[in-house]
Amino acid sequence: MDEKRRTSCTASQEMLTRAACDGIETAWDRHEAMEPQCGYGMLGICCRICAMGPCRINPFSEEEGRGVCGATADTIAARNLVRMIAAGAAAHSDHGRDVAHTLVLTADKKSEGYSIKDPVKLLAVAKEMGIKTGNRDLNEIAHDVGETAYNQFGQQEGELIFGHRAPKKQQEIWRKLNVFPRGIDREIVEVMHRTNIGVDCDYKNIIQGGMRAALGDGWGGSMIATDLQDILLGSPLPLRSQVNLGVFKDNTVNMVVHGHEPVLSDLIATITREPEMIEAAKEAGAEGITVGGICCTANEILMRQGFPIAGNFLQQELAILTGAIDAMVVDVQCIMPNLTEVSKRFHTKVITTSPKAKYPDVEHIEFHEENAYSTAKEIVKTAIDNFKNRDRSRVQIPHEKMDLVAGFTAENINWILGGKYRGTYRPLNDAIIAGRVRGVAAVVGCNNPKIEHDTGHYQLVKELLKKDVLVLETGCAAIACAKCGMLIPESIYEYAGKGLRETCEAVGIPPVLHFGSCVDISRLLMAAVGVVRERGCGDDISELPLAAAAPEWMSEKAVSIGFYAVASGIFTVLGVPFPVLGAPNLTRYLTEELENIVGARFAFESDPVKAARLMIEHIDKKRVERKMRPMLYAEGEGQKAEAKAEKEMVTP
Amino acid sequence: MKTQKMIRVTAEKCLACKSCEMACAVAHSETKSLFTAIKEEPLPMARIQVEGDNEFCLPIQCRHCEDAPCVKVCPTKAIYKPTPQSPVIMNKEVCIGCKWCILVCPFGVIQLDRSGKTVTRCDLCLERTEKGEEPACVDACPTGALEFMPLDEIAKKKREKALSDYRAGVEI
Structure with a gap:
């Protein structure tokens, strides 16, 4: 297929052309070869849960099909879907658990290279957890915070502590529906139990179990990951950096850190700035060390340290194709097994670090907090050593790189909006109520070769900005829009409607705010809570002029995120449908009926512009319900005025 | 050829x-x-x-037989083979739903369609x-x-x- 139809990112197009010339296979090729993909799988109506099967339901039969046990399409698709939630919630939450582990070790002085970087947040979280602070030593408090977080995973009864951060009204809905998570692990285990052969067969009840596990991710595992990482690695502050494959240089040692857990990569990145390492790189004939990230590890070290981003999920193979990467260090999640194959064609060393994620024929340098600093150093040295093996004649680094501003959080946006002395969401709420800003959209998620790479994100966000919607992003969505130049304040002149432009100009922010990694979607939840608390825009999240989208999602984690967003009252549009369309009642439940139950629903729309319009319709509906003023400026008014002014300048 | x-x-x-x-x-x-x-x-x-x-x-x-029983038996010539090279096709408009083709097909690959008034193949x-x-x-x-x-x-x-x-x- 033509490279231009695969991705709108020109750096990626260049690398795909190279891949085609060199006969190197990428995810796009494999996706094309996989087509047409299995219809039963896409519709979600095959079941492999027991050994009486595998069973599948014929979607073209007029009779209601049933599996051997008697499960209908609705039961089968619901069970499959909530198992995806369980897997996604497990992945996010295990990430949170690892951070809690590191925090406890650090507090006990058993880790190497870590310290408490944000004591203010530590004390705030401790207070929330009911931990005594007073004159206690910071490490003692950190230990208790880590232990308390740890216990959230294994908690059997009660309610998750961070669930109480949600607006009161939302919490009441959760209690009424019995979806307030008791413990993070418990809900995941329960999903696995319920979906066993012959347990839960009512698709509505199966979804209830799934929602509970998903909420345990959003207001539990992910939120713990975000908050404890802030305590341990420092809370982000707005900063400038760059993005795209062009961040690598042909005269430096180039390292990619890829995956999701920043605990190791944060140290690696720090170490590359140490004089000793820079000296070692120079001895090896390089002029320094460049670290570029991929996926959420990238977002984490960008948010906290300003390290550049090499690319998003579908660019991982393409990074190696530059021929300029001396080491690609991976941790967990979203790491394609095919990296091994691509790396064999170049000098690039792929290094796995997590005991949970090994790849055949790949060098494994296992990471443990107790000797983290030494391990990180060893890894950087391995990269420097490999520099000499780089074949300069095969280096082809695309020149594309773009500036960006990142580092926004639910806490610091407060100060940016309200000013240094009086942090508040008031200016945002006022702008929404006055009709300057139509509402807020959260655009998140992955890349998926089913959707033209980056285009799904870009087109959707472009449409939202034009209609004065402030966009908050995380994950690979944020990386896509960063590459398109939407994350710099100047982008308001190109993309934003007049009202949004005025607001962004007054506050001094870009129209698209980078909120971090995919576990940092918990920051988006807290930003929504911030807007609710400020009053005037809605008494719970479902009443806000707010919508979310994952235009290019592919991971099970996205299913979990989608469900905790909807269960938290956020209308969510997905670019690729859930594998449920073969189950008509379940589909109707998710895309219509849920709205009357939790206050929000799903929509499936693969056309990004149409998806944006669905979000805008929803936002407008909420504005009318809250009796907010009509929008201050008609659409395109800003652009027209500008064009007129320009014309006048040319012809005096 | x-x-x-x-x-x-x-x-x-x-x-x-x-x-x-x-x-x-x-x-x-x-x-x-x-x-x-x-x-x-x-x-x-x-x-x-x-x-x-x-x-x-x-x-x-359908094997698209050269000497197809369904073509031979069809009373309205709804099933036909336009040229020797082409597959056996049918014109639903003229099918009267007599089901003879279903009976004579040696492979059982002709079925009544959902309306029950014509066949599908x-x-x-x-x-x-x-x-x-x-x-x-x-x-x-x-x-x-x-x-x-x-x-x-x-x-x-x-x-x-x-x-x-x-x-x-x-x-x-």
């Missing part, structure tokens, strides 16, 4: 996934897209069926093959059990196989 292409089935490669059935129904739907085809009324029908048990299975569809995906595409069932087969190839190529492959078997001392 280009020889006629037909669908060849390699039975050992069939895993009974029924991807061919699904692709066939979608190819013969109004909307031609899985996600919308399942909502059409009447529901589209597959012209190919995978038959068999866990020991042995085979996708069965494989057209070798004329719409697709005219565009140079493969029939939908062949395109969808993940293991390559279904292949669309010219008859002389099929024969050539068989001869090559026979030769290599003979060399290896395999009894034919």
Whole structure:
């Protein structure tokens, strides 16, 4: 297929052309070869849960099909879907658990290279957890915070502590529906139990179990990951950096850190700035060390340290194709097994670090907090050593790189909006109520070769900005829009409607705010809570002029995120449908009926512009319900005025 | 003269996934897209069926016989073979639903359609093959059990196989 139809990112197009010339296979090729993909799988109506099967339901039969046990399409698709939630919630939450582990070790002085970087947040979280602070030593408090977080995973009864951060009204809905998570692990285990052969067969009840596990991710595992990482690695502050494959240089040692857990990569990145390492790189004939990230590890070290981003999920193979990467260090999640194959064609060393994620024929340098600093150093040295093996004649680094501003959080946006002395969401709420800003959209998620790479994100966000919607992003969505130049304040002149432009100009922010990694979607939840608390825009999240989208999602984690967003009252549009369309009642439940139950629903729309319009319709509906003023400026008014002014300048 | 292409089935490669059935129904739907085809009324029908048990299975569809009993028996000439090279096709407009074709077909691949007033059968995906595409069932087969190839190529492959078997001392 033509490279231009695969991705709108020109750096990626260049690398795909190279891949085609060199006969190197990428995810796009494999996706094309996989087509047409299995219809039963896409519709979600095959079941492999027991050994009486595998069973599948014929979607073209007029009779209601049933599996051997008697499960209908609705039961089968619901069970499959909530198992995806369980897997996604497990992945996010295990990430949170690892951070809690590191925090406890650090507090006990058993880790190497870590310290408490944000004591203010530590004390705030401790207070929330009911931990005594007073004159206690910071490490003692950190230990208790880590232990308390740890216990959230294994908690059997009660309610998750961070669930109480949600607006009161939302919490009441959760209690009424019995979806307030008791413990993070418990809900995941329960999903696995319920979906066993012959347990839960009512698709509505199966979804209830799934929602509970998903909420345990959003207001539990992910939120713990975000908050404890802030305590341990420092809370982000707005900063400038760059993005795209062009961040690598042909005269430096180039390292990619890829995956999701920043605990190791944060140290690696720090170490590359140490004089000793820079000296070692120079001895090896390089002029320094460049670290570029991929996926959420990238977002984490960008948010906290300003390290550049090499690319998003579908660019991982393409990074190696530059021929300029001396080491690609991976941790967990979203790491394609095919990296091994691509790396064999170049000098690039792929290094796995997590005991949970090994790849055949790949060098494994296992990471443990107790000797983290030494391990990180060893890894950087391995990269420097490999520099000499780089074949300069095969280096082809695309020149594309773009500036960006990142580092926004639910806490610091407060100060940016309200000013240094009086942090508040008031200016945002006022702008929404006055009709300057139509509402807020959260655009998140992955890349998926089913959707033209980056285009799904870009087109959707472009449409939202034009209609004065402030966009908050995380994950690979944020990386896509960063590459398109939407994350710099100047982008308001190109993309934003007049009202949004005025607001962004007054506050001094870009129209698209980078909120971090995919576990940092918990920051988006807290930003929504911030807007609710400020009053005037809605008494719970479902009443806000707010919508979310994952235009290019592919991971099970996205299913979990989608469900905790909807269960938290956020209308969510997905670019690729859930594998449920073969189950008509379940589909109707998710895309219509849920709205009357939790206050929000799903929509499936693969056309990004149409998806944006669905979000805008929803936002407008909420504005009318809250009796907010009509929008201050008609659409395109800003652009027209500008064009007129320009014309006048040319012809005096 | 280009020889006629037909669908060849390699039975050992069939895993009974029924991807061919699904692709066939979608190819013969109004909307031609899985996600919308399942909502059409009447529901589209597959012209190919995978038959068999866990020991042995085979996708069965119209063989487009040269001397086709269905063509011979059809009283209104609704089923016909326009040229010797073309597949056996049908004109639903003139079908009176007498079901004789169903009775005489030796493979059982002609079915009554959902309305019950006419029959439905494989057209070798004329719409697709005219565009140079493969029939939908062949395109969808993940293991390559279904292949669309010219008859002389099929024969050539068989001869090559026979030769290599003979060399290896395999009894034919």
